[in-house]
Amino acid sequence: MNNNILAIFTIATDNLPEDFQEIIKHEQAVIAAWKADGLIEHLFLRPTRNGAVIVFKDVDEARAKELMESLPLYQFVQTVEYFPLMKQF
Numbered sequence: 001m002n003n004n005i006l007a008i009f010t011i012a013t014d015n016l017p018e019d020f021q022e023i024i025k026h027e028q029a030v031i032a033a034w035k036a037d038g039l040i041e042h043l044f045l046r047p048t049r050n051g052a053v054i055v056f057k058d059v060d061e062a063r064a065k066e067l068m069e070s071l072p073l074y075q076f077v078q079t080v081e082y083f084p085l086m087k088q089f
Contacts, residue, residue: 002057004041004085005064010051011076026072039067050078055085 017023031054034040042055056064061082068080 002087003060004087005056005059005061006083006085007054007056007064007068008051008079008081008083009054009068009071009073010046010078010080011073012078013050013076016076023072030071034067 031040031043035043039056039059040054041057042053044053046052054068056067059067061084064082065080068074
């Protein structure tokens with residue numbers, strides 16, 4: 001069985017730094033590397049522009065938490081929720 005973890009990430013958007021767009025560029029590079037390494041199956045941006053939903057592939061919850069904590073945007077975290085998933089089809 002594959003280990004899939006759904007992570008719902010919300011950032012606090014009050015008082016973002018002036019270099020926020022640079023931080024976003026670094027975030028995108030990290031996510032692209034994860035995708036290239038096969039660590040994530042899906043990335044969904046939230047329409048409220050305050051977070052994302054990531055589906056990790058073949059990663060347990062402890063590793064998903066470790067990866068999420070390494071994100072450049074993690075310094076602005078408001079909440080992160082993790083949900084183990086069982087893929088049906």
